Amino acid sequence: MTTLLEISDLKVSVRTTEILRGISVTVEAGETVGLVGESGSGKSTTARAALKLFPDQAATSGAVVVGGTDLLTCPPAEVQDVRANHAAMIFQAPRTALNPVRRIGDSATERLVQVHGVRKNVARGKLVELFGEVGLRDPERLLRLYPHQLSGGMLQRVVIAAALSIDPRLLLADEATSALDVTTQAEVLALLRRLRAERDLGVLFITHDLHLAAAYCDRVYVMKDGLIVDHQPGQTIFENPVNEYTRALAAAVPKLPDREEVPT
Ligand SMILES: Nc1ncnc2c1ncn2[C@@H]1O[C@H](COP(=O)(O)OP(=O)(O)OP(=O)(O)O)[C@@H](O)[C@H]1O
Numbered sequence: 580m581t582t583l584l585e586i587s588d589l590k591v592s593v594r595t596t597e598i599l600r601g602i603s604v605t606v607e608a609g610e611t612v613g614l615v616g617e618s619g620s621g622k623s624t625t626a627r628a629a630l631k632l633f634p635d636q637a638a639t640s641g642a643v644v645v646g647g648t649d650l651l652t653c654p655p656a657e658v659q660d661v662r663a664n665h666a667a668m669i670f671q672a673p674r675t676a677l678n679p680v681r682r683i684g685d686s687a688t689e690r691l692v693q694v695h696g697v698r699k700n701v702a703r704g705k706l707v708e709l710f711g712e713v714g715l716r717d718p719e720r721l722l723r724l725y726p727h728q729l730s731g732g733m734l735q736r737v738v739i740a741a742a743l744s745i746d747p748r749l750l751l752a753d754e755a756t757s758a759l760d761v762t763t764q765a766e767v768l769a770l771l772r773r774l775r776a777e778r779d780l781g782v783l784f785i786t787h788d789l790h791l792a793a794a795y796c797d798r799v800y801v802m803k804d805g806l807i808v809d810h811q812p813g814q815t816i817f818e819n820p821v822n823e824y825t826r827a828l829a830a831a832v833p834k835l836p837d838r839e840e841v842p843t
Contacts, residue, residue, distance in 0.1 A: 581608040582747040582779035589641035606781040613796030620802040622785045626751045666740035671754035673734035677726045684722030691790040700790040709740035732763035793817040
């Protein structure tokens, strides 16, 4: 087993506000690990910690080891190496991840060109290949388009392809499918699952949806108020929530009214 991310007793606070209060999370190669919790529980802060992206003036303690490097104690050059080569993040809103006035090809190749010093035409060649891998047709034409000319689902595939361009081992998916309609969400989830298997990626999958995490993830951590309050395999967390909060989350799933109850 290769541990791609090992967060140990991580505490993050800004002035007097404790955002993370001592959490431990691991992600192995080849597994999808869910991070579930209500808004403000600290999910995004945890994922961003894997790139050493903390709020301004944050005080931190503990360890965040990515690919063998502890980001909290290593020199800045090693943090840059982790960001450039080991871990990539995809967000909820692909439209905000891409500059609306730049062509897709320029935005999607930016990291390869600017961080890795890859020649522009080589980077475009790699993107064409990756667009095929993520199921985008007519890749040469797509590179010339602007974000508003693509659907949300297509844009999220573009963002995933751009994230893969650095061949990361760890993918941090922060509500990456939440803004998509259900059919597109299912397609993107299937894509992430296939990419994980083919590339032996570790995926940290953030969602507020316990149902989705239980169905999709190998293991699930439940967060509340900056703490991990439950941690189980996806298969069991929904049926046997050990923590009262997880039980409440499971029970909070809206129940559809019976047909007779719906006024006509
Ligand atoms: N720069 C900051 N300064 C102070 N508090 C912050 C800062 N950034 C985040 N927080 C607080 O930390 C807590 C955790 O935020 P975080 O974004 O990690 O939660 P989350 O679970 O990802 O929520 P959401 O689902 O809404 O994105 C929140 O209460 C938030 O207000």
